[in-house]
Amino acid sequence: MAHGGGGRLTQMLIEGMFQSTFANPILETLHDGAILEVNGTRLAFSTDSFTVSPLFFPGGNIGSLAVHGTVNDLAMCGARPLALSSAFILEEGLQMETLWQVVQSMQQAAQTVGVPIVTGDTKVVERGKGDGLYINTTGLGIIPAGVNISPRRARPGDMVLINGAIAVHGIVIMSVREGLQFETTLESDSAPLADLVSRILEVAGEQVHVLRDPTRGGLSSTLNEIAAQAQVGIRLQEADIPIWEEVRGACEILGFDPLYVANEGKFLAIVAREAAESVLATMRSHPLGKESAIIGEVIAEQPSKVFLRSRIGGLRVVDMLSGEQLPRIC
Amino acid sequence: MAHGGGGRLTQMLIEGMFQSTFANPILETLHDGAILEVNGTRLAFSTDSFTVSPLFFPGGNIGSLAVHGTVNDLAMCGARPLALSSAFILEEGLQMETLWQVVQSMQQAAQTVGVPIVTGDTKVVERGKGDGLYINTTGLGIIPAGVNISPRRARPGDMVLINGAIAVHGIVIMSVREGLQFETTLESDSAPLADLVSRILEVAGEQVHVLRDPTRGGLSSTLNEIAAQAQVGIRLQEADIPIWEEVRGACEILGFDPLYVANEGKFLAIVAREAAESVLATMRSHPLGKESAIIGEVIAEQPSKVFLRSRIGGLRVVDMLSGEQLPRIC
Numbered sequence: 001m002a003h004g005g006g007g008r009l010t011q012m013l014i015e016g017m018f019q020s021t022f023a024n025p026i027l028e029t030l031h032d033g034a035i036l037e038v039n040g041t042r043l044a045f046s047t048d049s050f051t052v053s054p055l056f057f058p059g060g061n062i063g064s065l066a067v068h069g070t071v072n073d074l075a076m077c078g079a080r081p082l083a084l085s086s087a088f089i090l091e092e093g094l095q096m097e098t099l100w101q102v103v104q105s106m107q108q109a110a111q112t113v114g115v116p117i118v119t120g121d122t123k124v125v126e127r128g129k130g131d132g133l134y135i136n137t138t139g140l141g142i143i144p145a146g147v148n149i150s151p152r153r154a155r156p157g158d159m160v161l162i163n164g165a166i167a168v169h170g171i172v173i174m175s176v177r178e179g180l181q182f183e184t185t186l187e188s189d190s191a192p193l194a195d196l197v198s199r200i201l202e203v204a205g206e207q208v209h210v211l212r213d214p215t216r217g218g219l220s221s222t223l224n225e226i227a228a229q230a231q232v233g234i235r236l237q238e239a240d241i242p243i244w245e246e247v248r249g250a251c252e253i254l255g256f257d258p259l260y261v262a263n264e265g266k267f268l269a270i271v272a273r274e275a276a277e278s279v280l281a282t283m284r285s286h287p288l289g290k291e292s293a294i295i296g297e298v299i300a301e302q303p304s305k306v307f308l309r310s311r312i313g314g315l316r317v318v319d320m321l322s323g324e325q326l327p328r329i330c
Numbered sequence: 331m332a333h334g335g336g337g338r339l340t341q342m343l344i345e346g347m348f349q350s351t352f353a354n355p356i357l358e359t360l361h362d363g364a365i366l367e368v369n370g371t372r373l374a375f376s377t378d379s380f381t382v383s384p385l386f387f388p389g390g391n392i393g394s395l396a397v398h399g400t401v402n403d404l405a406m407c408g409a410r411p412l413a414l415s416s417a418f419i420l421e422e423g424l425q426m427e428t429l430w431q432v433v434q435s436m437q438q439a440a441q442t443v444g445v446p447i448v449t450g451d452t453k454v455v456e457r458g459k460g461d462g463l464y465i466n467t468t469g470l471g472i473i474p475a476g477v478n479i480s481p482r483r484a485r486p487g488d489m490v491l492i493n494g495a496i497a498v499h500g501i502v503i504m505s506v507r508e509g510l511q512f513e514t515t516l517e518s519d520s521a522p523l524a525d526l527v528s529r530i531l532e533v534a535g536e537q538v539h540v541l542r543d544p545t546r547g548g549l550s551s552t553l554n555e556i557a558a559q560a561q562v563g564i565r566l567q568e569a570d571i572p573i574w575e576e577v578r579g580a581c582e583i584l585g586f587d588p589l590y591v592a593n594e595g596k597f598l599a600i601v602a603r604e605a606a607e608s609v610l611a612t613m614r615s616h617p618l619g620k621e622s623a624i625i626g627e628v629i630a631e632q633p634s635k636v637f638l639r640s641r642i643g644g645l646r647v648v649d650m651l652s653g654e655q656l657p658r659i660c
Contacts, residue, residue, distance in 0.1 A: 039369065047466065051455050085376070086352075107352055116357065118375060125657075129381075134455075138415050138417075140366070
């Protein structure tokens with residue numbers, strides 16, 4: 001932290017510290033959320049603090065993002081969201097109008113999902129000790145019977161699906177910060193995935209092995225984590241990964257590899273090969289999955305490595321994000 | 331917020347905004363946490379963000395406080411804590427050693443309670459956009475059968491109990507900030523109340539009507555809230571309210587009324603009159619309740635008002651905190 005970058009080293013130190021100190025059987029599952037069993041009901045429990053800068057961006061704001069982010073973490077456990085908490089840290093001097101807009105967006109987002117915000121907290125800190133506002137949302141969800149999602153369930157032969165084009169959220173945030181103009185209006189893909197996920201679980205049940213939203217660190221980091229946890233290899237087809245032309249262009253201008261850029265409202269599903277086509281059809285029939293694609297497969301060789309077959313046929317290793325990650329993207 | 335004080339007006343505006351926007355049947359109960367029913371099991375769900383300044387103080391630090399605070403909010407719903415989440419907002423430049431100490435304290439506090447920290451999140455913000463670190467903890471607990479706690483259950487004839495001396499935490503924090511020295515070493519009363527609460531619930535069950543920890547706003551504000559919610563009056567005996575001499579002295583020096591100073595590790599129990607003596611005995615037999623006392627009673631007259639009978643026999647109204655509250659006390 002002396003050098004304060006938030007890069008991979010910092011992240012490893014922090015996560016190493018938390019993982020080793022708080023060690024317990026539930027924490028160990030390395031999920032987007034914890035899974036608790038209470039009197040025979042499986043509950044998913046997930047927390048996220050949102051520090052996105054700027055507070056408002058094309059396609060959303062910190063309030064809608066805070067609802068979508070936690071709803072999606074629950075969905076990635078296979079859970080239907082039951083309730084959210086929201087806790088605000090407000091910086092002295094924040095405009096009441098700004099707070100009002102954010103709170104309205106949270107409520108609209110929660111209403112769309114059908115999840116109530118049931119408890120909350122507000123703290124005010126002095127000017128210069130915050131950045132307008134930060135929001136923590138923590139969510140509770142119920143995992144239906146017949147659902148069994150875990151990064152460790154990825155197995156050779158499984159197919160890797162995504163529900164649409166990558167790198168949109170990260171590029172939108174960076175573009176706003178850098179003052180870039182696009183010819184068309186690019187908006188964050190922030191969206192609640194609970195409904196779409198519940199549909200594919202209805203169709204494919206336990207054949208859905210892994211669900212994960214590739215937020216911070218992007219597609220590559222997320223798939224590397226899964227490959228390491230399941231001790232499998234993953235091979236992607238570059239030509240099959242949906243990406244919008246203007247996002248690709250912006251990545252070139254900004255110097256980012258889109259495989260590492262944060263997404264919101266996107267998720268990876270790793271499913272049994274025989275279920276892949278029906279899951280794909282289900283995803284494509286949903287408003288949040290029109291551009292869904294099968295982008296790769298799980299292989300037995302080279303456990304914990306992710307490969308990309310390029311458009312011209314070469315095969316290269318796609319590593320974890322190793323340098324700076326985009327700070328305050330969510 | 332234009333004047334940014336965090337006083338009563340600001341608080342009312344914010345709470346009014348949240349209450350009205352997020353309105354739903356569960357939120358309406360005005361508890362320290364929400365109560366959710368899942369397949370016949372009653373769950374308590376509570377969130378708090380901790381922004382205490384300084385991070386370390388006599389008797390604890392932001393880490394232990396963050397565990398105790400949320401455990402206690404669950405206990406005030408009558409719940410046994412099941413799991414906690416923890417989310418960190420770290421300011422760039424925070425010493426790793428500081429974070430390490432805080433994380434160790436969290437784990438020790440959680441271990442003492444026997445509640446696992448099962449999921450977490452870490453965000454890093456730039457220098458000058460935070461204040462070292464902020465922690466959100468959100469907790470999940472199970473409410474046993476035969477427990478029915480609600481501020482609305484206070485009824486005339488009930489007795490008001492507290493588990494020890496008031497105003498300690500607030501005075502410790504303010505003393506550290508103001509650089510005051512005491513002859514003896516005063517320490518924060520921050521402590522986990524789940525075990526003590528579960529004992530009185532075993533003894534008195536549904537005869538325990540209300541539980542509430544008088545944190546921000548102190549004893550007076552908390553009792554005023556209960557009086558308003560239950561539409562009852564509350565009459566306190568000043569001579570019966572435990573307060574340490576050095577705390578009283580510090581309050582005089584700092585110009586605070588101890589009835590309005592924040593507590594941690596203290597709770598108010600409002601219980602049926604016939605259960606009061608056995609609850610008091612149970613509380614006094616617990617390490618965290620040695621100085622427990624019956625401090626007042628619930629009355630039918632003057633609904634939503636709190637009265638204090640002074641040592642010299644006068645009766646005065648004790649209002650909600652109306653000026654500035656102590657900022658960043660927890």
